[in-house]
Amino acid sequence: MSIVLGPFQYGKAETRLVRIRRDTPRHGITDLNVSIALQGDFAAAYLEGDQRTVLPTDTQKNTAYVWAKKMDPDPIEAYGLSLARHFVDDVEPVSGARIEIQRYDWTRVPVDGSDHDHTFVRSGQEVRTAAVTVEPSAFHVVQGFTDLIVLKSTGSHFKDFLVDGYTTLQPTDDRIMATSLTARWRLTDPAADVDWNAMYAGVKTVMLETYATLDSYALQQTLWHMARAAMEAYPAIAEMRLEAPNKHHFLVDFSRFDESNENEVFHADDRPYGLIHASAVRDDAAPAGAAWSAYTGLV
Template identity: 60%
Template structure:
């Protein structure tokens, strides 16, 4: 029976990169976490320790920092494309590159009623992400966000579910619904206003979460993804993962008190995990767009 080496890639994970623009008295900041991964004929490195085709991971890290200066950091999708195109186009024998980026947002400190030129406070609520893949099948960009913690105090139900002898959960027509949303969307083009689309996709998802009378978190995810695809022809599919951050009404009856959905126990774990892929029918193939590296994006 033969034993063979399957899919492989290698790179530098989680290079923390901060780019500050100091061209005027009012500085600008971009704060990234960058992972690079290269694909190609690297079997000799695995099978025999032959490094002759291996661009060191340290070099990949250095390239990211050098590009932050020479190319600049605007939209993280653009920065990822610059890196991936360089590795595939300029470094032989690399045939494919995967770039995953997290971006941490900052907001300006307010001092004496005015925004300060060079001081910031770490901003939430979510982390913006991008995953860029360049290989023989083309250029693939996946935008996204994660850790978008969102809660509504009503407008959510959960009833009529399957029950068996182990079911203890009661039905409810009025519950708190909360999650820490992870959302990713695959583009069909690289001619995109990345920042504008990101802002609009987030706006749509928050709107759908807030306004839908939800019978299940599954239904909410479907409406979020569907609304994004209806609004953005340049997006082929949306993938969503939503841990159900349970809030259970606390029993105050031992203290002679009623609790009409006002005081809750916010459960840490275990939690329901709801996932969905919403696709545009006939969308272009994804290629390796979803083949992860460090899994940042």
């Protein structure tokens, strides 16, 4: 019996990179948080402190910056793939790479009814994410988002649940259902011509429409149908995973006051919250490999 080195990886996390496109007076902006993790022949660095095969994380950061000049980092999925392949193909001890990216969206400031050429305001609520994994035998793109905060003020039931000796919750046919949605969807060995920005917008649209229109009997049910609808619309998606806190809105009890409260005034509570995990997968999906192995807590 002995103690041996287990799985390891290292890299540079959270490089905050802003790329301006200024070929014309109408500038463009891509605003990213890039994290890089490398796998490979680095055991000697752990066991003996020998760095001869270790590409410094500082170099990885430099490379991320230069790569954002060599190519347009929009879409982030293509940028991430190119950057990951560089490390695997060009740096000898590297056998695998994972690039995790957060993208913050900006919109143009309107001036006298027209969008301004070079002035932007941070927009939207959700953060778009990508996690690209290049392995020796396959590569994966996990597209997704975090922090999409949605709320339905009706159209949500919760009833007929299991009751035990610790149950005090009352069933309801009309409640607020709100969440801050994290969604991620996997494509393994995707074709070179995937339109990543169109897929992102389309998946989000389908998910929001399903969320809005489905009569909900549980957040579990809502999540499953959102995932299924998105995958039906986008056959290239092999698998989708959703994580959703049930952001509880409690009806404030007005019974001791001279007022009624017909699902009108709520307390939005912070903690605790229900936390629901759901996933959908094609029954013929390629293996996921390390696609879901998070490096940072970011994506």
